[in-house]
Amino acid sequence: MYYTGEFALKASVSIRTLRYYDRVGLLSPSRYTEAGYRLYSDDDLLTLQQILALKFLGFSLKEIKACLSSGPKRLHEVLAMQKAMMRERRTQLDSIIQAIDETEQVLHEHALDCAEGNWQAIVKVIQAIQMEQNEDWVNKYFTPEQRQTMKELSEKSYSPEAAQKLAQRREWTKEDQHVADQQWGAVQAGVRRLVAQGADPASSEAQAVIEQEQALIAQFTQGDAEIDASLKRWWNNYNELPTEKKPFPDFYSKEELAFLEKAHQVYKQRNG
Structure with missing residues (x-):
């Protein structure tokens, strides 16, 4: 068993993080001493490692809590879903870069000055890309x-x-x-x-x-x-x-x- 400070050091997290996870019901200590001090176990360390891994993969604390409570089979499904969503996010970032490139081209060709508030051409570029994205999204699924x-x-x-x-x-x-x-x-x-x-x-x-x-x-x-x-x-x-x-x-x-x-x-x- 580990006191909070020892456990935090072993897991490379802050004491504040452990207390927060306890407060939101994500990771509670296995035991308490008679004086009320938190005590963590090696099983708690394994759970914390899972939490930190899922957090790194982009899951919210609410999603992590659901994953931990639903078991390995459901975790496998959720990981596959998360990977698909991350790929979509990468595609979205590529689209944003595309929008920036095309906007720069429009500004160059038409000699538009953003400071003058002439955004009409820029908005048309962004709307066209968004429409294409939405159509691709529906066709994909x-x-x-x-x-x-x-x-x-x-x-x-x-x-x-x-x-x-x-x-x-x-x-x-x-x-x-x-x-x-x-x-x-x-x-x-x-x-x-x-x-x-x-x-x-x-x-x-x-x-x-x-x-x-x-x-x-x-x-x-x-x-x-x-x-x-x-x-x-x-x-x-x-x-x-x-x-x-x-x-x-x-x-x-x-x-x-x-x-x-x-x-x-x-x-x-x-x-x-």
């Missing part, structure tokens, strides 16, 4: 058949009013998708962990996951009843599709879906 399926689902599920309201929002980008993947990934990891632990759907932890899920749905619907109803129709229609026609795999196993159904019932009873 979905085949033409999958895009057609999702289009048909939307036309079948969303009312004209809901579709018009969504069309008026700004375009959904791959950065938006990245954030959404992280947020929904945390919900999915929470459900998997709770089911693996045999947790009660009525437990406070289970209800916290459902609350997080409902907050994400509300973020999309923005409290609009028509969009909310259309979204529910979309998922009902999606679930009726044959497995081979679904654009993406099911998020949950049958056991996890059963857990979610019970947890939703409890949530509805408690929140009306």
Whole structure:
């Protein structure tokens, strides 16, 4: 066992970092002395090494916590996802460099002076690159058949009013998708962990996951009843599709879906 200072020295981190990880529930000491001093073990050192490795790979502390609680199999999946996202980020940086190069060329050819506020040509360059990025992003993740399926689902599920309201929002980008993947990934990891632990759907932890899920749905619907109803129709229609026609795999196993159904019932009873 190691006192905090000894453990920090052994792990090459600051005492402040250890206390912060303890406070956010990421890494707590194995024991405490009778006087209340923290004591860390070699197992804690292994966990800390995993935390530092994932942090270096670009994971947030919230994502790291989900990875540690979900086990090696899920960690393998998340690492693959993180690698893909990092490659996308590299592509985005290349696009930004491209935008800078083309902007410099425009400035040179048209003798524009940024100080004069003549940004129209520059904005056109950036908008063209962004449109190309968004189109490439959609084509990268979905085949033409999958895009057609999702289009048909939307036309079948969303009312004209809901579709018009969504069309008026700004375009959904791959950065938006990245954030959404992280947020929904945390919900999915929470459900998997709770089911693996045999947790009660009525437990406070289970209800916290459902609350997080409902907050994400509300973020999309923005409290609009028509969009909310259309979204529910979309998922009902999606679930009726044959497995081979679904654009993406099911998020949950049958056991996890059963857990979610019970947890939703409890949530509805408690929140009306």
